[in-house]
Amino acid sequence: MVWKECELPEASLYDCPLPLLGCFGGPPSFGHQVEVGQAETIIWDESRRCFAFHWRSLLDQASTETYFHKLQTLAPWDQLKGRKGQILRSTSWYVRDGCTCDYTYGDARVSSSQTKSRSQFVRIMEELTATVFSTLTPSLGPECWPNSANLNYYADGTQSVGWHADDETLFGGESQDCSIISLSLGGRREFWIALKDESMEPIQDTIVEMDLRDGDVLSMEGLMQKHTVHFLTREPVQRAGLSPPRINITWRWIVNHRRACALRHCPVTTPSAKIITSGANSKIWTRPWWPGEAGTKEWRRCMSCRHNGWKGGRNCVQVEGRVSWLCRRCAKSHCCGQKLDPEEEMVDQLQLRLVSKVKALQRQEAFSKSWDSFSKASNLLKDPGRCPPRFLLSWLESVEEVPDDLQVLLQKAKAQLEETTKQLEQNTKQRLVVQGEDRTLMKRKHHGLPKKQSHKGALPPMLSISKLYTAARTGSLTHGYHFS
Ligand SMILES: O=C(O)CCC(=O)C(=O)O
Ligand SMILES: [Fe+2]
Structure with a gap:
């Protein structure tokens, strides 16, 4: 990770104080043990006026589960689709205090207009905004809280957001201080931040990686949207x-309301505390890539999880005593005894179970032919170990060979899936995002999936297994996860 000081420094914190949210609860941690409620510094770059902080589990599990469920079912979701009809993710838009501004990214516009469930959605968002900001910045009143929020729903790890900056005119982030505060609910995902070059492309050797888990909060402050881009990887x-x-x-502060908005000429209140202390020993600091920060990193596909996060790979290290190149997450779990998240272990076990079942059937001639034609039709590799689990499950379903223990799980998950899908669809407008080749290309490209898709072709109906986890979280499927 090479973050060198910027040759043309931005205004210093002393000349132009910045009320950093990461410093409200006292000095943030710089690579040390984080105390309860304390923020961990992810990026501290005074030369660019770029600051990012992370709070682990700001919300407890009971709250995250409640809000996840309410928002999943009541937010007016817009489903964003790529050119090939694939769902990129779903989004929703919330504004406070009489604002009627729409939010645009690329050429898709999310409206703030009324929907059936809007009043319930607004109530939940008001409650959630109060919960988060009265914890983060207890000394500030509601008039200082952000006046809008963009929501994203990722149904599973195939959905993501490409490299982009939140530099829309609405928030003024392209040229002035702009704070963005993000809360994660549900599954853990990887989030990368990098300095950007003149054409908005991330500079590869400046990527800072982190995990965002259920209940975590991340803030990007100062001129982050001017100098950096961020990316939620696919799994x-x-x-x-x-x-x-x-x-x-x-959450964001709209500082330039649209012409038609009643708040167009109203002053915007943003936090204005005189907090500029930091405890930083240097003017530039990024959270270390761990483990092997000192070791040589190479951009490769991880040999364990085979993740190719961006441009066919990601930062990998050769951990002592092993010949293979491993990504940050696998290096941690393989070599340093650090466990994966329980949900991930469940996924890995399920995958092993599915692969071994498919492999066992493959050894029988009749099934072997069926698998060959299925993998060919679905453009999959023949080796089941290299196939996404949902395809394995689809094939097992198609040949009626789902193991008994998974049968129970499947039936329950299907019922739950139908119910959740029904509720979700009631609140979801379909939107096709047409990908243009103009000035918006950068943003569009950054918000969309990478050009190549790994799986094409006709597929049998598939079970969205991600819903298993919703079920597992609510306890109804706990017993389904015992593998023989
Ligand atoms: O899902 C995330 O964590 C990132 C979302 C994001 O970058 C955005 O909405 O602009
Ligand atoms: Fe963003």
């Missing part, structure tokens, strides 16, 4: 279709 193929759903809420 490794083997795991993507099984990863639990995630909702992300990013």
Whole structure:
């Protein structure tokens, strides 16, 4: 990770104080043990006026589960689709205090207009905004809280947001200080931040990686949207279709209301505390890539999880005593005894179970032919170990060979899936995002999926296994996860 000081420094914190949210609860941590309620610094770059902080589990599990469920079912979701009809993710838009501004990214516009469930949605968002900001910045009143939020719903790990900056005119982030505060609910996902070059492309050797888990809050402050881009990776193929759903809420301050908005000429109140202390020893600091920060990193596909996060790979290290190149997450879990998240272990076990079942059937001639034609029709690799689990399950279903223990799980998950899908669809407008090749290309490209899709062709109906996790979280499927 190479963050060098900027040659043309931005205004210093002393010349132009910035009320950093990361410093409200006292000095943030710089790579040390984080105290309860304390923020961990992810980026501290005084030369660019870029600051990012992370709060682990700001909301407890009971709250995250409640809000996840309410937002999943009551937010007016817009389903964003790519050119090939694939769902990129769903989004929703919330504004406070009489604002009627729409939100645009690329050429898709999310309206703030009325919907059936809007009043319930607004009530939940008001409550959630109060919960988060009275914890983060207890000394500030509601008039200082953000006046809008963009929500994203990722049904599973195949859905993501490409490299982009939240530099829309509405928030003024392209040229002035702009704070964005994001809350994660549901499944863990990886979030990368990098300095950007003149053409908005991330500079590869400046990527800072982190995990965002259920209840976590991340702030990006100062001129982050001017100098950096961020990216929510897709999960490794083997795991993507099984990863639990995630909702992300990013609060922002609209500082340039649209012409038609009644608040166009109203002054905007943003936090204005005189907090500029930091405890930082240096003017530039990024959270270390762990483990092996000192070791040589190479951009490769991880040899364990096979994740190709961006441009066919990601930062990997050769951990002592092993020949293979591993990504940050696998290096941690393989070599340093650090456990994966329980949900991920469940996914890995399920994948192993599915792969071994498919492999066992493959050894029988009749099934072997069926698998060959299925993998060919679905453009999959023949080796089941290299196939996404949902395809394995689809095939097992198609040959009626779902193991007994998974049968129970499947039936329950299907019932739950139908119910959730019905509720979700009631609140979801279909929107096709047409991908243009103009000035908006950068943003569009950054918000869309990478050009290549790994799986094409006709597929049998598929079970969205991500819903298993919704079920598992509510306890109804707990017993389904015992594997023989
Ligand atoms: O889901 C996330 O964590 C990132 C969302 C994001 O970057 C955005 O909405 O602009
Ligand atoms: Fe963003």
